[in-house]
Amino acid sequence: MLRGLYGAAAGMVAQQQRQEMLTNNLANVQTPGFKADRSTMRSFPNMLMAAMNVNSGPINQHQILGELSTGVYLQEQVPNFRQGDLEETGLFTDVALLQGVMPETENGQPGALFYSVQAEDGEARYTRNGQFTVDGEGMLTTAGGHLVLDTDGQAINVGGPEFTVNGNGVIVNAQGDIAGQLGVVYIENSLDLIREGSGLLSYQGADALPQAVGLDGVTYQIHQGFVEKSNVDPTQTMTEMMNAYRSFESNQRVLQAYDQSLQKAVNEIGRLG
Incomplete structure (x- = not known):
């Protein structure tokens, strides 16, 4: 569960940084010669999940379940030097x-x-x-x-x-x-x-x-x-800003869901014990 918290939080941080970059691009749409920045996202290394002790016997055995994503981050911001009008x-x-x-x-x-x-x-x-x-x-x-x-x-x-x-x-x-x-x-x-x-x-x-x-x-x-003129496309930038905001909100909801689950685990399940 904690890994899910980390993954959602990492996604929020990445989208916040992307939103700041897009906001700077939009703020300079009237700046002569300004070149818009572009961002690249990259995922953290995946973790290999396995089920332990799946078979009875003297030797512990495990079964590979698959990979678990551990979140994404904003790898870099690079300017686009395309000719402006x-x-x-x-x-x-x-x-x-x-x-x-x-x-x-x-x-x-x-x-x-x-x-x-x-x-x-x-x-x-x-x-x-x-x-x-x-x-x-x-x-x-x-x-x-x-x-x-x-x-x-x-x-x-x-x-x-x-x-x-x-x-x-x-x-x-x-x-x-x-x-x-x-x-x-x-x-x-x-x-x-x-x-x-x-x-x-x-x-x-x-x-x-x-x-x-x-x-x-x-x-x-x-x-x-x-x-x-600046090579910033305001329409495309606004669309990307809305997409970044929606992605931020989605990760925020996941984070809140994990938080509520942890709250129940601590306050309710712990009380029953």
């Missing part, structure tokens, strides 16, 4: 990254492209949020104030909010001078990226990520005046 804003500082052809990787999944920005610690971070702005010194930054980097890893001085960006990411300021080229990096395995909040991702690999410009098999386009 583009939305026109008409703002010079908004630039959307549209992925083109991506080379096939060893795991069968396509790679991904990201803008390079500079975090507070001076290290590079990566984002798909192209809703940029210009600070008081004329530097191109993210909405969170992080400097946008060029293909050489340097901050880009655009001078003011009126600049143009071509399809390759080359920026020309209001005076007609080239201010730099947006640093777009390619990562072969996007699962190596770690969320850090504010739409930023960090890479823990030993080697620096290569620039996508001129990289064999990689194509992309920069669209000025557009932003990449």
Whole structure:
């Protein structure tokens, strides 16, 4: 009976964690460049059940009854880096990254492209949020104030909010001078990226990520005046949230049933003894 309690409680915890993930996805449905998380469930190792002393005799014998499930848990949450739809804003500082052809990787999944920005610690971070702005010194930054980097890893001085960006990411300021080229990096395995909040991702690999410009098999386009919308599907997310809630309730009822059975065993059966 106690194992049933543990299994039901484990299912409740797993569905609660899944619900929190889906709630975060839904909360960011309007966040430019946001990539929805996906969860994977996994069961704990099953236990082999057997009936002991099924036959009389000098040697204890047992009969295999089958396996007993011991519950499930949320194994991991992985982001889905599928391309989001583009939305026109008409703002010079908004630039959307549209992925083109991506080379096939060893795991069968396509790679991904990201803008390079500079975090507070001076290290590079990566984002798909192209809703940029210009600070008081004329530097191109993210909405969170992080400097946008060029293909050489340097901050880009655009001078003011009126600049143009071509399809390759080359920026020309209001005076007609080239201010730099947006640093777009390619990562072969996007699962190596770690969320850090504010739409930023960090890479823990030993080697620096290569620039996508001129990289064999990689194509992309920069669209000025557009932003990449979140790839969260609100209708599907709401449906998954309701399913998670129903699963949580089902496990809760099982847990209550076990609790009532234990209460009777302790208070009533024990009293008769």
